[in-house]
Amino acid sequence: MLPTLLSQVANGLVLGSLIGLIALGYTMVYGIIQLINFAHGEIFMVGAYGGLAALTYLLPAAIANQWYLALPIALVAGAVIAALVAVAAERFAYRPLRDAPRLAPLITALGVSVALQEAVRVFYPDATAALPFPSIFIEGTLEIPVPGGTVPIKYAGILLALVSLALAAGLQVFVDRSRTGRAMRATAQDRDIARLMGIDPDRVIVLTFLIGGALAGVGGVLYGGYLNNINIDMGFQNGIFAFTAAVLGGIGSIRGAVVGGLAIGLVKSLGGQYLPGGTAYDYVWIFVVLIVVLVFRPQGFFGETERVRA
Amino acid sequence: MTTVQSPVPASAAPVSGRARGAGARGAAWLRVAGGLLAVLGALLPWATFVLNEGPYPEKATLQFFVAPLGLTGFRLHLALLGLAAILVSVRAVRGRARIVRALGWGIVATSLVNGLYITVEGGGLGAITASGGSAAFGAVVALIGGAFAAAGAVGGGIEPLPVREWRMPWWAEWLLLLVLFGLLLLVVSAVLTSGGQGGVVNPYAGAVFLSFLAAAGGAFAALHASGLLTWLAAVAERHRVFSIVVLLVMALLLPLTGAGTEYWMTVAANIGVYAATAIGLNIVVGLAGLLDLGYVAFLGIGAFVAANLSGAAASEIGIRLPFPLVMIISAVVAGLFGAVVGSPTLRVRGDYLAIVTLAFGEIFVRSAQNNIGGLTGGANAIPNIPQVSAFGTAFNESIAIGAVTLPAGVLYYVLIVLLVAVVMLVFGNLKNSRLGRAWIAIREDEDAARAMGIRTGPIKILAFLIGATLAGLAGAFFAHKTAVVAYDSFRFLESVTLLAAVILGGMGTIPGAVFGASILFVLPEKLREFADYRLLLFGLALVVIMRFRPQGIIPDRHRRTELAPVTAQDPPPAKGAEA
16 A cells, blocks of 8 residues: 555656646746746647657767766757747747737637647657657666555656756746846736836746746656657646646746646546546546636635736 | 728728829739739649649640630639729729739739649649740749739728618619529539549649639629628628528528539538537637637537437437437537536636636546546447438438439438527527627626626626537537547547637627638648648647737627727728627
8 A cells, every 4th residue: 555655656746846847837927928828838848859859860879878968968959949949939929919818819829839739740750659768867767665565766757856846946046036037027027117127028028938948848858758758749738737737836936836736746646546537537637626726726825916817 | 901091081082093193003004914914824824734644744734735715713713803903903993902902812812822733733843844845834924913913902002991882672682682692602512512522532622622712712802892792791781581581591502502412411511510519609709708718528518418318329328319309408418517617707717717618628528538427438439329310211311302302411411501590590699689798798898897787607607508508409410410429529629620710700700600610621621632731730820810810800890899900991880780
């Protein structure tokens, strides 16, 4: 009993930290321009394919086989490609609609999401099916002995969790301490006043998409290395989970996104193990959490003020 | 799109090109030259192509050499558009610049489609210009002609849309409407069947269809620019009941036209299902302004309820009820689920609500995939749903009335036409009712609506309930028509497609939803060669529509003022709200 419970907790925390990492992008963008960037999940997916492309087509096999060389290169490639796509989406799809009625950018974001997913499916070689993703970290599993058995955790999973949490912590420090972070907070509070204070909101918004995209790209590569296979649907699913996490934690809050992500990860793994229906229904439980949170506590755990949404 | 500069009153004399000096005269010449070039292009080789069996270049026959000056199909359209452009350019017609602009764009689009197809399918641009000394490239000439015409029109200054207020005796107007709707029937039939069945049957179905669509679109835009369409709409509005009856009869006559084969009946029935569902969604999104991203679930619920009550061997509930009763039960069950899904609107607004509806839709798909309660068949679906039958005739059989043999599936077509008519009636009446006004008020400003004494909560839930009921009706039909119901037909992407149909056509209008649904479900049928790129283009199209024409192709009058900048081109509302 105990080993099963603990290994599900471990799985949940690994997945949860990834969801938290993706949720950072949602929460930052929503905090600043009140847009549910529906395409953010696809940015995560694009990052994974970007990392895979770097590993398969860019690197000679001798380097790709050395994880300490391949890992940083794949991470950078994934982050750069995802960030570029995110910034392009902002520039060409969202920016022209910044003053449009609220539903217009949401529908545009849906369009971007469908287009990105299909672009990868059509143009990436063999992307119509799931693709194997090479190992980018120490292979194998760490077996932690507990009473009654052992709890296995993949090393790649530990890496995923540690990097995700470290990046989230770094982002928190960046937003709290740096001059640019202060500009971001100011823009989120009131774009017009921020402009009066000499901040260029367009620059801040582009930067937000850039950071969010890069984080999602890193997440995509780490996720690929953890599961050793990626497909074009991974963006939509994990994107919805991450959005749920962002709302659960309180939209606009970095800490909230991470806590929400961990909570969602635990709901998925423990729900799949212990709730009726098993893993076939684990998605359903997350959506139930999403509905309940949106209806009863839309400001989430850490949301300070209740926004007026029209 | 916003090309109106001067707020000239609509009743003022048309601004003629000559009145504006040399620049305007140049523009007038440009328009005439454009029209001439289009006609010339239609007569030149390589305007279009006929492909025989075998490899290129043997397979290609220049139509020019087969039948010199033989104007059929696309070349005929091109010549007609060009002639119209010349005629309108030399005569002082009201709204001239707008008409020529529309014609010019029609010519450009038509030539572009054909030119691209010739280039891609015919072995590349170089191969064409080099082969057989046929240097003249008809499609390119016509393309330039169209561009000239459009540029000349814009350069000459665009005047406001002319308003025509002719009145005729009632019998003349009835006759006019009768002829008009008869022509509409023929156009619909021609659009539906142009290019024939796509895919392996005819590899050039896509080219022919797109070319025809471009020409028809140009002609319609020109008619609209002349103010005639607006006038005809006003005439139809004056004889509302007559128009509705004639339209219904014309829709029922479709099987007697060229579209009267089993294949086209099936396509038309499928369009009908999605049109009915899109109108239901239009209540939620277009009228009440509540974005629903999981709407296709209601179609699915209706379909699964009908499948379970149909006596299909694979269904959990092994009873068979009469079809009308099944429809009612499906609609009621879907409506109840609609109320459940709508209940969060009491607390959640805007984009958060959209996400809640998305979550409900996903829960439905996951549950159906896992065969919840044995009701959905899971991955095996529910196959072999019996056909609807009446008086001993199954609805998928062909029937003979006197000397006329109607194609198989015609009864399903009749049924869906009646169903769509009922759905339209419900929508039209609701829109102009107290409830509809309340929805529109909520859409515009929920807080203000509440302050005006509208009980927003129940009214919003009612929007979901009624929309879902209509989708449930369509779902019951869908289950019997396709005979198989699988969870796969009700995924998120289908919801997005329906939403796109409503947005593309124009939120809040019936013709908009029907038009959007038709386009989105006919295009993939014709463009099989683009099947791989279908969704990619679809996603990009959503982005482009939201950017350039968020109010849709046939906008609602209220909605138009809300989503797009107000321009002088919009005529003042003639009388009351539109249908």
